[in-house]
Amino acid sequence: MKKIVLGVGGSSGAVYASRLIDKLISSGQCEISVVMSNNAMLNWKLELGSDLQEQAHLKLYDNKNFFAPFASGSAKFDAMVVCPSSMGLLGRVANGISDDLLTRAADVMMKERRKLIFVPRETPFNLIHLRNMTQLTEAGAIICPAVPSFYSKPATITELIDTVVDRIVDLLSIDNQTYRWGDGN
Secondary structure, three states: OEEEEEEEOOOOOHHHHHHHHHHHHHHOOEEEEEEEOHHHHHHHHHHHOOOHHHOOOOEEEOOOOOOOHHHOHHHOOOEEEEEEEOHHHHHHHHOOOOOOHHHHHHHHHHHOOOEEEEEEOOOOOOHHHHHHHHHHHHOOOEEOOOOOOOOOOOOOHHHHHHHHHHHHHHHOOOOOOOOOOOOOO
């Protein structure tokens, strides 16, 4: 079982995190620990009409809890996904600011040379955003913007969202049944 940290940032796009949770749980290949920013909790309720805390099958940690296992590299988590990520959160991590559990966990992933995936969900990008994404990429993180693809001809919003989520699942090296270019699907 892979140990995955899901950091949910405060930008719009809670549905991406929700679908990612569903796919990771249904894979049966990982255990998920979740930390959310305060704005993420507000957006989750606003966009999805529920609280993530209602999902009993998740390990949810308070963003000020530095005693969470993934606050230390010795806990040996395999990867972290920050989905969705605001540019403010991405910028704090890119510049070494780890003042809460979410940013600390991302910092731990980078210092331990473990997989760290950011899913920014803001547009357009300004020069500061681009430089922060470059800095994170140079430090070993993966930037996977929430930019859906259309070649699979998604017919619903969920299918469109899954074009991004399936890419994230692939980046985590989790088996995933999805549209593959050239497979005739």
